[in-house]
Amino acid sequence: MAKDQLEVLNALDVAKTQWYHFTAIVIAGMGFFTDAYDLFCISLVTKILGRIYYQQHGSANPGSLPANVSAAVNGVAFCGTFSGQLFFGWLGDKLGENASMEWFWLGSGIGGDYPLSATIISEYANKKTHGAFIASVFAMQGFGILAGGMVAIIVSAVFKELYPAPSYAADPAASIFPQADYAWRIILMFGAIPALLTYYWRAKMPETARYTALVAKNAKQAAADMSKVLQVDVESEPVKTEERSQHGRNDFGLFSKAFLRRHGLHLLGTTSTWFLLNVAFYSQNLFQKDIFSAIGWIPMANTMSAMEEVFRISRAQTLIALCSTVPGYWFTVAFIDKIGRFTIQLMGFFFMTVFMFALAIPYHHWTLKANRIGFVVMYSLTFFFANFGPNATTFVVPAEIFPARLRSTCHGISAAAGKAGAIVGAFGFQYAEKGIGVKNTLIILGVVNFLGLLFTFLVPESKGKSLEEMSGEGEENETETQSSQQV
Numbered sequence: 494m495a496k497d498q499l500e501v502l503n504a505l506d507v508a509k510t511q512w513y514h515f516t517a518i519v520i521a522g523m524g525f526f527t528d529a530y531d532l533f534c535i536s537l538v539t540k541i542l543g544r545i546y547y548q549q550h551g552s553a554n555p556g557s558l559p560a561n562v563s564a565a566v567n568g569v570a571f572c573g574t575f576s577g578q579l580f581f582g583w584l585g586d587k588l589g590e591n592a593s594m595e596w597f598w599l600g601s602g603i604g605g606d607y608p609l610s611a612t613i614i615s616e617y618a619n620k621k622t623h624g625a626f627i628a629s630v631f632a633m634q635g636f637g638i639l640a641g642g643m644v645a646i647i648v649s650a651v652f653k654e655l656y657p658a659p660s661y662a663a664d665p666a667a668s669i670f671p672q673a674d675y676a677w678r679i680i681l682m683f684g685a686i687p688a689l690l691t692y693y694w695r696a697k698m699p700e701t702a703r704y705t706a707l708v709a710k711n712a713k714q715a716a717a718d719m720s721k722v723l724q725v726d727v728e729s730e731p732v733k734t735e736e737r738s739q740h741g742r743n744d745f746g747l748f749s750k751a752f753l754r755r756h757g758l759h760l761l762g763t764t765s766t767w768f769l770l771n772v773a774f775y776s777q778n779l780f781q782k783d784i785f786s787a788i789g790w791i792p793m794a795n796t797m798s799a800m801e802e803v804f805r806i807s808r809a810q811t812l813i814a815l816c817s818t819v820p821g822y823w824f825t826v827a828f829i830d831k832i833g834r835f836t837i838q839l840m841g842f843f844f845m846t847v848f849m850f851a852l853a854i855p856y857h858h859w860t861l862k863a864n865r866i867g868f869v870v871m872y873s874l875t876f877f878f879a880n881f882g883p884n885a886t887t888f889v890v891p892a893e894i895f896p897a898r899l900r901s902t903c904h905g906i907s908a909a910a911g912k913a914g915a916i917v918g919a920f921g922f923q924y925a926e927k928g929i930g931v932k933n934t935l936i937i938l939g940v941v942n943f944l945g946l947l948f949t950f951l952v953p954e955s956k957g958k959s960l961e962e963m964s965g966e967g968e969e970n971e972t973e974t975q976s977s978q979q980v
Contacts, residue, residue: 510622516694517617518626521610522633523691529637530684532778533810537645537803538677539563544669544799555661555668555794555802560924611892612901620959624829627889632822635880637684639819642811644683649804652676658798669799676800747899759894760903762951764910766838767887769945771914773845773938774879776922781810781872790865817873821880833956834886835949841882842946846939848875853935883945887911893955894963 539558548556557563610630618626652672661668745751791805829837848871852859859868891904925934955963 510619514617514626517614518629519633520691520694521614522630523687524610525631525633526637526640527684527688529634530641530687531681532775533638533641533814534645534680534684536778536781536810537807538681540794540802540806541673541677541799545674548665548669552665553795555665555799557794560927611888611904615892615900615960620962621957622830623893623960624834624889624956625826627892628822628826628829628885631885631888632826635814635819635822638814639811640687641680641684642807642814645680645807646804646811648676648680649800649807653798653800653804656800658800660797660801661795668797673799676803747902752899756895756903758951759953760906762948762953763887763891763894763903763907765948766842766883766945766952767907767911768914769941769948770842770879770883770887771911772918772921773849773941773945774884774918775915776918776934776938777872777875777879781813790869813869813873813876817877818880821877821882822885824877824881825885828881829886829889830956833954834890835952835954837881838883838886838890838949838952839946841878841884841886842942842949844878845875845882846942846946848872848878849935849939849942853932853939856932856935883949890952890955893958893960894953897960900960 543557543563544555546556547558547562611627614626614630615623656670656672658668658670745755791809794802797805825837852868852871852875858864859871887907891907892900895903922934925937953963
């Protein structure tokens with residue numbers, strides 16, 4: 494740690510975990526809860542929409558969305574998220590994370606929550622636990638997935654009971670009833686409730702001390718905010734803050750040679766790994782219903798009514814989430830500050846590659862009825878190691894390794910690259926599955942995971958280090974101070 498480190502930053506680095514930290518995790522994590530909820534539900538919604546609006550008279554199978562429409566429904570939200578991550582990541586470094594959050598909640602998409610929430614929680618946490626705290630925020634996705642599953646199961650079960658319907662094969666017209674048009678709307682609407690409930694508390698959170706002290710140069714306000722949050726007296730040190738603003742070469746911009754030299758490879762590592770992860774991860778998530786149908790784990794659509802199909806798909810996907818996806822998130826929370834981000838990400842990409850190839854190469858073997866459970870188990874393990882792996886670490890690392898004044902921007906760029914990967918996955922898998930088949934598509938996803946493993950070597954380890962140590966802010970200011978003292 495630098496000798497001229499501000500007292501307020503020292504206080505943050507050594508602060509004990511308090512109730513406020515857990516409150517901040519829940520408040521900051523609600524955006525991810527909603528994001529995961531929507532991701533889970535959208536695949537169910539496409540099934541209902543296909544039956545309602547694209548039914549062809551006399552067809553042997555229920556209606557389904559055309560490939561281009563399905564890809565658009567699955568991918569259009571990612572386009573909005575992509576722009577939100579870039580814009581609000583930049584705005585967070587200009588106005589501060591909380592000021593930007595006001596604009597975010599007033600009408601922007603979920604994308605803005607990625608850089609802002611990650612930066613907020615990383616700057617509140619101490620250096621020994623900030624990895625676990627950031628991962629905990631991201632792990633709220635797991636609760637969103639489970640909530641989406643439970644809501645879909647309950648809504649479909651209620652509609653099945655209220656409006657009994659035969660299978661499509663027995664009576665195509667009666668298998669989908671007009672009231673089903675309300676079912677998908679109700680499922681989606683529930684996802685907005687948690688976000689609305691947390692709006693007040695998000696607005697009451699003070700600006701982070703690191704932004705206030707290092708970027709806004711207001712040491713007095715930073716000390717006052719943290720004294721209230723941490724319930725300890727923190728010295729403001731306005732003189733030292735002024736000296737830090739006058740000394741140092743640490744005011745380089747995003748497009749400067751200094752940034753390229755210090756953090757260029759880091760940014761390439763965070764953007765490339767997040768992009769590659771999401772190509773595979775979102776492909777698996779959005780279209781797992783199609784894969785399970787292809788191997789016969791879920792009955793053929795024409796043997797079920799519309800609500801029966803929604804019920805069975807949501808039950809299957811919830812089981813996968815409960816047994817693999819959600820535990821993976823919390824394994825990361827438990828071990829990220831013990832074994833490190835780099836190890837977890839490398840391990841995750843490695844096992845995702847292994848299991849994807851193990852599913853793809855002998856694909857015909859897994860389609861046999863006696864082997865379907867084995868396929869489901871191995872497919873579940875890819876989700877486990879995605880979440881006890883790069884799906885969590887790609888979110889954590891960009892919030893730790895960049896300077897305070899560029900932290901939100903760089904996280905937003907990294908997250909936007911990830912959403913670009915999600916867009917590729919959402920649009921690409923739809924066409925690849927129909928064009929080259931499930932087996933070859935899974936092989937491609939295995940190759941993508943392997944590339945993610947290789948690019949992981951560009952990402953530095955931040956375990957046990959303060960944010961200033963990782964970004965080099967403290968080192969540069971200390972160097973300048975020592976130089977001036979010698980003169």
